[in-house]
Amino acid sequence: MSGTTTPVAVVTGGSRGIGRAVSLLVAERGYAVCLSYVSDEKAARAVVDAITAKGGQAVAVRGDVGVEADVLALFEAADRLGTVTALINNAGVVDVACRVADVTVARLQRMMTTNIVGSFLCAREAVRRMSTKHGGKGGSIVNLSSVAARLGGPGQYVDYAASKGAIDTFTAGLAREVAGEGIRVNAVSPGIIDTEIHASGGQPDRVARMGPDQPMGRAGSAEEVAAPVVWLLSEEAAYVTGANLDIAGGR
Numbered sequence: 298m299s300g301t302t303t304p305v306a307v308v309t310g311g312s313r314g315i316g317r318a319v320s321l322l323v324a325e326r327g328y329a330v331c332l333s334y335v336s337d338e339k340a341a342r343a344v345v346d347a348i349t350a351k352g353g354q355a356v357a358v359r360g361d362v363g364v365e366a367d368v369l370a371l372f373e374a375a376d377r378l379g380t381v382t383a384l385i386n387n388a389g390v391v392d393v394a395c396r397v398a399d400v401t402v403a404r405l406q407r408m409m410t411t412n413i414v415g416s417f418l419c420a421r422e423a424v425r426r427m428s429t430k431h432g433g434k435g436g437s438i439v440n441l442s443s444v445a446a447r448l449g450g451p452g453q454y455v456d457y458a459a460s461k462g463a464i465d466t467f468t469a470g471l472a473r474e475v476a477g478e479g480i481r482v483n484a485v486s487p488g489i490i491d492t493e494i495h496a497s498g499g500q501p502d503r504v505a506r507m508g509p510d511q512p513m514g515r516a517g518s519a520e521e522v523a524a525p526v527v528w529l530l531s532e533e534a535a536y537v538t539g540a541n542l543d544i545a546g547g548r
């Protein structure tokens with residue numbers, strides 16, 4: 298049943314990979330899910346169908362997190378479901394291998410706009426709704442960073458790694474900015490996780506190639522990222538804010 302008291306989780310890029318796993322798990326925990334996607338409508342619809350088939354509530358909203366009007370529309374759709382109490386800033390992109398010596402402005406703008414500006418815009422809308430200073434009842438934000446932020450992505454995508462470094466600083470700053478307003482802000486830093494993101498970076502074999510070299514001898518699954526994300530959202534993590542949790546099998 299929808300209504301203003303239904304807790305709503307906004308999951309950006311909730312249609313595939315880690316975002317999909319997070320959407321399915323938060324729905325099981327009783328959130329109505331407002332998930333976004335940018336192009337793959339079929340995948341987004343499949344997640345909505347999986348949630349509603351189990352008696353949950355979900356909507357999928359097409360939109361680019363780097364476009365302000367799209368972010369406003371995403372949160373308006375969330376408001377129609379209930380009260381936004383959770384944001385998972387998950388949408389993110391990589392690109393094909395490229396040395397810094399060869400980087401283009403177009404590539405940098407896409408990377409930084411999606412990964413950094415998108416996370417800021419969504420957090421802004423979430424804070425406006427959640428903050429006790431704005432009449433809200435509090436909430437929790439989890440940002441998807443990456444171990445790439447500390448490894449740097451040399452020879453592959455230093456720009457991606459740098460965008461995740463920005464997410465780490467963003468998490469530290471926003472967490473402290475709104476800690477007294479009922480909002481917790483944390484990050485998770487996955488290692489090699491088995492999703493389609495690697496194919497979108499031109500390396501469909503990356504998980505098979507690099508998995509066995511990880512300290513645990515394998516890559517992680519999207520579900521293994523979703524569980525700690527959903528824990529960070531929960532009351533069990535009530536005193537956790539500004540944290541950055543590696544989910545990287547020891548990498």
Ligand code: NAP
Pocket residue numbers: 309310311312313314315316333334335336337338340360361362363386387388389390411441442443444486487488489490491492493494495497
């Ligand atoms: P993925 O499988 O490529 O899925 C990306 C999701 O984001 C899709 O739902 C996609 O929608 C959506 N998306 C892409 N660009 C968007 C945009 N501009 N606006 C709105 N939605 C957009 O990625 P993933 O592997 O699950 O990664 C999720 C997050 O975890 C990312 O932030 C990534 O950097 C981070 N991460 C992943 C790994 C890993 O090994 N997989 C490791 C460290 C960190 P469409 O389906 O419509 O394209």
